[in-house]
Amino acid sequence: MLFTEDFLHYVWKFRLFERADLRTVDGEEIEVFSAGLHNKDAGPDFQTARIRIGxxxxxxxxxxxxxxxxxxxxxxxxxxxxxNVILHVVYRDDEPVILPNGRRIPTLELQDRIPEVLYNRYHHLVYGNQQVIPCEASIGLVDGLTMHNWLSRIMIERLEKRSETVISALTLNRGDWEETFYRFLAANFGFKINALPFELMAKSLPQIILAKHKNYALQIEALIFGQAGFLEGDFKDEYPLKLKAEYSFLQKKHKLKPVENHLWKFMRLRPQNFPTIRLAQFAALIIRSNHLLSKVLEIKEVDGLRKLFADVTVNEYWETHYRFDTESAPSSKQLGQASVNLLLMNTVVLFLFSYGRHHQQGYYISRAIKLLESLPAEKNNITGDFATLGVKINNAFESQGLLELKNSYCNYKKCLDCGVGNKILKLA
Incomplete structure (x- = not known):
């Protein structure tokens, strides 16, 4: 029989052992009033328990x-x-434990008190041959309330963990919330595949420099494309030639060093997602509103936040181009709804939550959660797997919760620490 201390902790914590005629190995009667608080740090496993012995x-x-x-x-x-240990709980008592004062510590043996059906469920979860998640055969039986409550809890855990990265970056940026937001937003404009060069570009071009040119759209565009390394070639079109001329002056003025252009990736991307288009959209957003975080904090309605990102208009040059000097059929280059949703989810929600947590203002935390609940659920391999297993996913709050569930619990088979796993183990 495969048995772990984690499972023994679980059995004790929820008192899932047979409690009739409970006695120590020396025959003293035991009554458990409180199993204690589970301690996962150094020291005894459960603290402040209340137990009658004799x-x-x-x-x-x-x-x-x-x-x-x-x-x-x-x-x-x-x-x-x-x-201060008042009781030693063991699966099997193989030798007495004698304290320095010569007294044997009271010991409870659970070897014959754990229901076989409970052990079998645990064994199947942790050691079964599942393909997707440990509880894939049973998760569809878990009621909606249990699932929602657990996803809500771990979603807050996820936001708290991610907010620590924001606060760390804020410290490096000397407490400048606007600069920190600007850098995170830039990285998320890269949509994973170009996140790194976008982040490097933003670091090389502090927002304070852009603010000095906020009334000159061409200069903002020149700074962003120049720092991204896209203005180093020879051009024939008038627009990139103007950008290059502007950037040549501004680069010397601000002593700027562009990122290496080879970092940007075009392969296997739809033209709409080319980094040149994303940079144009980013520039349009900066031109429209330089202090973006202030706008985010001011806008109370979800529709207003959507419009902040959706209603940006790129330079007309990009209506017929995806790259410099290469003309294409006319098409809209506004941010699509899916892209706006990702920016709201990965940047706006995170900063509303982090700002509220840092300043102890629950209003912004509530707004972050409300925004997530208003966004559609993500569609990816993980959410697709959960949907196939019978899990209903109603919005982005739940889909993000499922990502946290999969990556922090299922992948490590932490079923005993999971509200869903606990429910399945207790199913009749």
Missing amino acids: DTVWAGNVELHLKSSDWQKHGHAGDNAYD
């Missing part, structure tokens, strides 16, 4: 092991942190 009610810590002899193996005998 005629005495004890308050203290509980330590769990697969075998009682593990007490010695794990070095607890000489560790003062374990002096």
Whole structure:
């Protein structure tokens, strides 16, 4: 039988063992009032438990092991942190544990008290031969309320973890929220495949420089395309020639060094997603509103946030071009709805949440969650797999929660720490 301490912790935490006539290995009667708080740091496994042993009610810590002899193996005998252990819970009692005062620590053996059906479900989850996720055969049976509550919890965990990256960047940017937002937004404009060169471009071109030229659209475009390394060639069209002339002056004025152009990727991208078009859209957004985070914080309605990104108009040159000097059939180069949704999800939501958390203003946190709930669910391999298994995905809040579930729990088979896994183990 494959058995782990994690499973033993789970059984104790939720008191899923047979509790009738519960006694220590020495025959003293036990009644568990509180299993204690699960401690995942150093020290006893459960703290502040309340347990009656014999005629005495004890308050203290509980330590769990697969075998009682593990007490010695794990070095607890000489560790003062374990002096307040009131009960030793083990799967199998193979030797007595004697405290320094000569008293045997009260020990509860659970070997014959764990329901076989519970163990079988656990074994199937953790050691089964599943293809997608450990609970793929059962997740469709989990009720909607349980699923929603768990996804809500881990979605907040996801936002909290991601907000730490924002605060770290904010520190490097000397507390400048606008600059930090500008850099994150730039990276997300790269939509993964060109995220790195976009991020490098933004770092090489601080927003304060763009702000000095906010009334001159051509100069903004020249700075962005120039720093992206797209103005180093020879051109025949009037527009790129103007950009190059403007950039030549501005580069010297601000002592700028462009990123290497070879970092940008065009292969296997639809022309609408070419980095030149994304840079044009980014420039149009900067031209329209230089202090973007302030706008985001001001706009209260979801539709207003959509319009902030959707209603940007690129330079008319790009209506008939995807690259410099290469004409194409006329087409709109506005950001599509799917792209706007991704920017709202990955940048706006993150900064509303991070700003609210940093300043302890729940209003912005609520707005972040409301925005996620208003966006359509993402369609990717992970959400597709969950949908195939019978999970209903109603919006981006839930699809993002499922990404966190898959990447932080399912991939590591942390079923015992998962609200969905817990529900499945307890299903009748």
